[in-house]
Amino acid sequence: MRLMLIAIVLLGGLSLSLGSQTLQWADVLAGREDTWLTLQASRLPRLLALLLAGSGLAVCGVILQHMVRNRFVEPGTTGGLEAAKLGMLVSLVLLPDAGLLPRMVLAMLCCLLAGLLLVMLLRRMPVHGQTLVPVVGLLYGAVLAALAEFYAYRHHLLQDMQGWLLGDFSRVLAGQYELLYLIVPATVLAYVYARRFTVMGMGEQMASALGLGYAATLGLGLLLVAMVVAATVITVGAIPFVGLVVPNLVAMRYGENLERTLPLVAGGGALLLLLCDVVGRVLMHPFEVPIALTAGGLGGLVFVYLILRGGPR
C-alpha cells in the first residue's frame, strides 16, 4: 500500500509536468502566472480525473465480480460502458441543451437498467461456466453498442460518438470534469459496505444462510456501479479493462476479502490509469494516444493471460 502511494505521487508529478508545453517546476515555485494557469486549468484537473476514474472503475469491477461471482467481468465486459454511451446519446437527442448533470442521470439510469437486465439474464442461465459469463456479457455489450450506433446513425451523431466516447483525458479542463467527484462518495460507500459485498460474493444461498439481505445488496452494488460508470463515460469516455485487471492482480496476492483489499483495488486502479496516461503521452510526444487505446491494449493482454491461466487459482 505504501509503495503504491509513493508510485502514485511520483507518476502524478510526472503527469503534471508532461504536455505540449513542458512544465518547469522552478517556474511553479517562482509563481509564474501562465505556468500556474496551465497547472490549475488543465494539468491538475487531468491528474485528479485520472485518479478518480481509475480508482472508481477498479472498484466497480471488483463489485461486479462479486455480484455475478465471476472474475472476468467489469463494466467493459458486461455492457455497462455501452449502456452509459447509449444513455448519453439519448440525452443528446432528447435534451440537446441540458448540462452534464441531467445527461449523467440519464446515462446512469441506462446503466442501471442494463445491469439489472444482465443480472436477471445470468441468474436464469442454467450453466455458469467461468468463461461463459464474460462471453454473454460481451455479446450483450455488443447488442447495446449496436443499438447505440443505430440510434446515433438515425440522428446523425455517428462521428461525434466515435470521437468523444473513446476514453481520452486530453479534453479534461477545469469546469468539465467535476462530475467525477461523485466517485468519491461511491467508493466510500463501497468501502462501508465492503463486508456485505464480500458475503454477496459467496453466492445467494450461502449469503442468505449468513443472514444477508441479498437482493438489497445486489441493488446497492448495481447503483454504485451505474453511478461511477455514468460519471466516467460522460466526462472522459469509455475506458475498458481497468476494472478487470486491477482486481484480479490484487486477488492473486491479497485475496478477495474486500474489507482488506478494496483500498488496494482503488489505489491500483488509479495507478494503472495514471501509468497508461503517461505512456500514451510519451509515445508520440507532443501528440497523445487516447487512454482507451493504451488501457485497452494493456488490459486486453492481461485479460487473455488470465483466461489462459484460468483465473488466480
Next chain:
Amino acid sequence: MISVHALSHHYVGRTVLSGIDTVFPTGKFSALIGANGAGKSTLLMLMARQLQPAAGELRLAGMPLSQLTVRQFAQQVATLRQFPDFRLRLTLEELVAFGRYPHSQGRLGPADKAAVDDAIDYLGLASLRGRYVDELSGGQRQLAFLAMTIAQQTPLLLLDEPLNNLDIRHAIDIMRALRRLCDERGCTVIMVIHDINLAANYADHIVAMKHGRVYASGEVAEVMQSALLGEVFGLDFEVQRQHGGYVCNYFTYR
C-alpha cells in the same frame, strides 16, 4: 428442536416429498439416510429455508420458520451445503470469521474473535489459519467450512453430505467433532449422510427416507435392523453388532 408437519414439495411436476411428519430431537445428532433421490437433501434444504415448501410447515422450537427474519434465522440455524460453490479467495481465518456475520454484521468484537479462535482450535486447524481456502486439500477445505459453520454458534446445524470425497481420517474427524458439539455444547445436528456405518456409530437418531416419504425414524437401535434397511435401500443387509458399535454388511457379493 425442529419439527416437520405435513410437508410436501415438488420440482416441476415431480413430487419429491409428500406428507412428511417428523421431529428431530433437541440436543441430538440426527442422520438422514436413504437412496439417491429419496428426498433427503430437499428436506434439509427446506429446513434451511433455501427452498420454500409447496405445502405443510416447519417449526423451529414451536415457531413457524416462515416467521423468522433472515437474520434471526441465521442466528439460530447454520447450514453447510453439499458442494459449497465457493469461489472467493479468502484465508481460512477470514472464511471462519464470516461465520460470525449473522451476529456481528462483519464488525468483529472480542466475543466474535473468541468464537473464531474457538472454532479453528476445535477442529485443529490452527496451523492453516493464514492459508487461502482455495489452496487447501479437499478434506482441509471441508473442515474449514465446518469451522465456519461452528463459528456461527447456532443451536441447530444442518449439514448436507459433509463427508463427500473425504478420506476416512477426515470423515472420522468431522463425525467426532459433530458428536462433541452435541455432547459438550448441547447442539442439535442434522446431517444427510450416505455412509450408513458412520451414521449408525455416531448419530443418536436416524430418519430413513424412501421415495419422498419417511420410511422409518427413531433411535439408532430401532432403525438399524437388517430387514428395515434392506427395504430402504433395496439391498440385502446384514446388521452386525460388534464391540459396542454397528457394522452393516451390504457389499458382499452373493
